[in-house]
Amino acid sequence: MFLQTLHLRQFRNYREQIVQFDAPKTILLGDNAQGKSNLLEAVELLATLRSHRVSRDRDLVQEGNPEGVVAATVKRETGVVDLALLLRASGRRTARLNGQTLKRQLDFLGALNAVEFSCLDLELVRGGPGDRRTWLDTLLVQLEPVYAHILSQYSHVLKQRNALLKRQNGDDSSNPNGMELAVWDAQLAALGTRVIRRRARAIARVAPLAALWHRNISDGQEELVIRYTPNVQAETAETDDPHQIQQAFLAKIQDRAIAEQMQGTTLVGPHRDDVDFSINQSPARQFGSQGQQRTLVLALKLAELKLIESVIHEPPLLLLDDVLAELDLTRQNKLLDTIQDRFQTLITSTHLGSFDAQWLQSSQVLRVVRGEVIKAGD
């Protein structure tokens, strides 16, 4: 797929900007705090309806304005698609696809696909479990758009259940309604099971691809194993049987009932999942060197690109935010070999000198200055 134009209105520090893309690679060049990452963020938003930087639309809309727009034209093999996302400081979004306002936002997902790779991803291995869940969820949203709905319902049930536990724990006089809690348990387990199964499925697909890339980048020296470590584990691990997982879920809730009552919060469920990375059988988190961790993350990103491509039958976009300078020449070249001119790539940088000259081939260079995009040389 090819992103032809991006239109930003009152988005972050852009007042009104149309960007035309006309090469497989676009280098966005500019000093710090000019709007380079903001532009990539706009693309990420269209692809996933999320931003890895914020969770409130108020921060995305240009300061002092009630609303902003991110719109794009994308050329797909099946035709040209027009995407528009209206953001409001108040939080309500409107999504339009080919001029039609969508009733369900999840129908917006899948029109544009992108893999984001930023410096933050380099922290994926060493960061907290929440970072790894976010990474996995963002991938899943693009593989199975309905996951966005399942996950938001799960979070909603979780909030409700926590509110109930908090109330019952705060106020001893109100006798806890066991039946009400049981109904929330059932909802949590049913939705949680759907989340767990999809996460397991995504890891099962991405893990072998990433292992292959990792072996390739490390010249066959390193074996990467990625394992999903769900908080709720069915008796026969690796099972995909929803019934078994749900049973295990409810049993664990029973086990932790007293702790949950005491702490007034939900202790069981996929909001406590994690993903384990190990290289040559030792945990990458503790023992991986800087270089190994970089190889790992690069391998993950390449695996994501390939996985999304194999699912949607078109190469997704790649968004490289400030990360290229962090990779040495060998790793840069592996990346370049993979993307060639097939994956449209947007790259941000503060100077052209910070990466290898090969990247300039089949590239367009745009300058970003205080929320405006100018063709370099103009």
Add this chain to the structure above:
Amino acid sequence: MIEQFQRLPGIGPKSAQRLALYVLKRPETEIQALAQALLEAKQQVGVCRVCFHLSAEDVCDICRSPSRDRATICVVADPRDVIAIEKTREYQGKYHVLGGLISPMDGIGPEQLYISPLVKRASEAEVTEVILAISPSVEGETTTLYVGQLLKPFTKVTRIAFGLPMGGDLEYADEVTLARALEGRRELD
């Protein structure tokens, strides 16, 4: 006045302004009549003692109507849902309005809803079916499960299968969708 109007459902700043200008232009007697009508409605319309639908009388028209089937009760969250289902003219039974949905975040538990009067009604011998017509949101689903469990010992419990947009309200479902949903109801498991 504009601010007051804006608090009404479905009224944005522009409509509020339009309404305010309209009020200012009309003769005083007319506005007085409007204000009077609003107040009277508020003072006179309470809820039906049996089904908790809005009613000016102690017991509402639907509950009193001899032509409606006493054997089925359709359970909804809100009086608006009764109005939406009545528009389909498909349904001949009685109603029960819960007065909301279970939502711990908003401090609404089963005790805050008209659930126990429903259980009492459903346990009467003449009732053979209770239809749960509650939107499939997280809170709607929880309320459906909760009420369903309480009622199952007494009567057959079904729920209507909405083809509603995710997170959609009953109110927004068109009449055709609702009528079809009523026909396609299935037993709660």
